[in-house]
Amino acid sequence: MKISPADNSYATFCDLTTGYRLFYLLREACNAGIIDRVAEHACTTEELVKQCGLRAEEGGRFVESLVNVGLLERYDGQLYLSRFAATYLASTSPENQVHVLEFEELLMENWGQLGKVLRDGQGSLIQERSPDEYQRRLNLFQGAMAEAARVRARELWEALPGLPETGLIIDIGAGDGSYLHEFLTGHPGWQALACDLPDVCNAAQSGSTHPNLRWHPINIIAEHELGQLVEMQRGQASLVVLSNLIHCYSAEENSNLLARLAQLTTADGMVIVHDFYTDGNGFGAMYDLHMLVNTFNGRCYTIPETADLLQQAGLPQHTVLELPSRSHAVIAGRSSSVEAGTSLHLLRTTARQLGFHAAVDLDPVVITIEPWVKAKCSYGCSQYGRKWSCPPHSMGSEEFKELLGCYSRALLVAGQPPLRSFQEQLLELEKAAFLGGFKKALAFSGGPCCWCETCPEDRCTFPEKRRPSLESCGCDVFALAERAGIKMGPLKNSDDFVQYVGLLLVE
Numbered sequence: 001m002k003i004s005p006a007d008n009s010y011a012t013f014c015d016l017t018t019g020y021r022l023f024y025l026l027r028e029a030c031n032a033g034i035i036d037r038v039a040e041h042a043c044t045t046e047e048l049v050k051q052c053g054l055r056a057e058e059g060g061r062f063v064e065s066l067v068n069v070g071l072l073e074r075y076d077g078q079l080y081l082s083r084f085a086a087t088y089l090a091s092t093s094p095e096n097q098v099h100v101l102e103f104e105e106l107l108m109e110n111w112g113q114l115g116k117v118l119r120d121g122q123g124s125l126i127q128e129r130s131p132d133e134y135q136r137r138l139n140l141f142q143g144a145m146a147e148a149a150r151v152r153a154r155e156l157w158e159a160l161p162g163l164p165e166t167g168l169i170i171d172i173g174a175g176d177g178s179y180l181h182e183f184l185t186g187h188p189g190w191q192a193l194a195c196d197l198p199d200v201c202n203a204a205q206s207g208s209t210h211p212n213l214r215w216h217p218i219n220i221i222a223e224h225e226l227g228q229l230v231e232m233q234r235g236q237a238s239l240v241v242l243s244n245l246i247h248c249y250s251a252e253e254n255s256n257l258l259a260r261l262a263q264l265t266t267a268d269g270m271v272i273v274h275d276f277y278t279d280g281n282g283f284g285a286m287y288d289l290h291m292l293v294n295t296f297n298g299r300c301y302t303i304p305e306t307a308d309l310l311q312q313a314g315l316p317q318h319t320v321l322e323l324p325s326r327s328h329a330v331i332a333g334r335s336s337s338v339e340a341g342t343s344l345h346l347l348r349t350t351a352r353q354l355g356f357h358a359a360v361d362l363d364p365v366v367i368t369i370e371p372w373v374k375a376k377c378s379y380g381c382s383q384y385g386r387k388w389s390c391p392p393h394s395m396g397s398e399e400f401k402e403l404l405g406c407y408s409r410a411l412l413v414a415g416q417p418p419l420r421s422f423q424e425q426l427l428e429l430e431k432a433a434f435l436g437g438f439k440k441a442l443a444f445s446g447g448p449c450c451w452c453e454t455c456p457e458d459r460c461t462f463p464e465k466r467r468p469s470l471e472s473c474g475c476d477v478f479a480l481a482e483r484a485g486i487k488m489g490p491l492k493n494s495d496d497f498v499q500y501v502g503l504l505l506v507e
């Protein structure tokens with residue numbers, strides 16, 4: 001998460017300081033067996049508390065909390081799982097994250113000593129463990145990685161459309177092979193090669209297998225082993241994937257690794273570096289601290305640092321995809337075929353690079369048009385009738401409604417003053433979208449047009465730059481921003497942050 005510049009609410013402070021409570025709530029709902037029991041059959045609170053061996057009073061209050069935060073639903077006195085709980089918490093769900101919860105609790109021990117690491121250095125918390133304890137932790141780590149991988153792999157491959165029918169994909173640091181299994185499900189004509197340390201390969205191979213998947217045990221940091229892989233597969237891979245791997249190594253090690261791995265790719269092949277990036281979002285920034293407290297030498301990189309390493313490896317073209325669960329994929333190749341221009345993911349990233357602090361894609365059907373919005377323009381705005389972008393000259397609500405019907409997606413963006421820069425960024429974004437393949441891209445600004453101090457009476461001086469403001473079309477901007485998770489409210493104090501909201505319709 002990132003605290004938005006306009007957010008000065010104590011509610012956010014409380015959310016931050018009490019976030020751990022929700023974690024323990026999730027964890028205990030699983031540990032006590034509540035989630036799995038409700039998954040098996042609907043029941044009343046009394047039955048559930050009894051079946052899970054909880055005290056009537058305390059257990060009842062806990063179950064009530066689960067209902068109140070939305071993990072359980074109550075209908076006709078019977079308890080059911082919410083969709084969220086059924087997907088991520090029920091142990092029968094293919095996407096369950098039960099090991100992630102268990103492993104996170106171990107990670108918290110070190111987070112509590114962040115100050116010591118800042119004073120004594122990275123690695124100062126790492127302790128010798130007994131072989132049994134080491135193995136227990138390793139199993140938990142691998143289980144957690146595999147669970148997260150199942151969800152993240154789907155997000156990655158969904159964001160990478162337009163691949164040929166056949167090809168070879170090589171996964172470096174493949175873990176349990178989740179990324180490749182998911183890939184082969186969507187691309188059955190491909191062959192896959194999973195590379196990882198021998199122990200990891202052995203464990204993974206004894207699990208589920210796929211006829212198109214081969215395993216290659218390797219220590220990629222050992223120069224001769226990496227050299228053998230390159231000789232064996234030189235120029236053959238359409239895709240080489242490194243997911244959550246570069247954060248285990250130094251920039252120098254990664255530089256060498258990427259330079260060698262680039263040699264595995266075909267002329268128009270691509271290397272995908274999927275990871276958490278410090279400049280990607282708040283989650284990436286926190287992930288770097290996670291590396292700091294929990295590993296000897298792990299660290300996160302910035303997106304430009306990674307693109308530079310790939311460029312030095314001989315892959316000068318790159319693009320970046322932001323994925324729904326906050327990871328990013330830097331995709332690099334030799335040719336401009338890397339361009340994933342029609343992707344909304346890419347457009348969101350471009351929006352951030354242009355300086356918007358939020359960029360959320362949505363379906364235009366959620367945009368509501370309210371008569372009161374235009375009335376507020378007509379009665380109470382000093383710019384009424386003075387701007388060619390505002391009422392009564394701007395687009396009418398009916399026309400706006402009709403226009404929305406021509407689009408299947410939209411990007412809502414939020415930025416800061418000065419308004420002129422915000423409007424310049426919007427035009428840049430519209431241009432990037434158009435050049436990226438969204439032929440119908442059209443931007444709607446927030447606030448009155450500011451290309452001229454005052455508009456001439458007979459015509460607009462800059463029709464090529466004029467865009468209607470969202471509110472002038474009757475759009476309820478507050479409701480739309482709230483729907484997109486952008487905190488916004490009327491300015492009450494002189495030191496409240498001003499933010500502008502604009503819309504880009506795309507198709």
Ligand SMILES: C[S@@+](CC[C@H](N)C(=O)[O-])C[C@H]1O[C@@H](n2cnc3c(N)ncnc32)[C@H](O)[C@@H]1O
Nearest residue numbers: 149173174175196197200218219220221243244
């Ligand atoms: C953090 S896990 C990521 C697993 C998977 N790619 C994912 O994104 O979920 C890193 C993986 O890289 C593997 N790995 C780390 N160093 C390696 C090395 N020197 N040689 C081969 N594999 C390595 C680890 O064994 C582990 O499976």
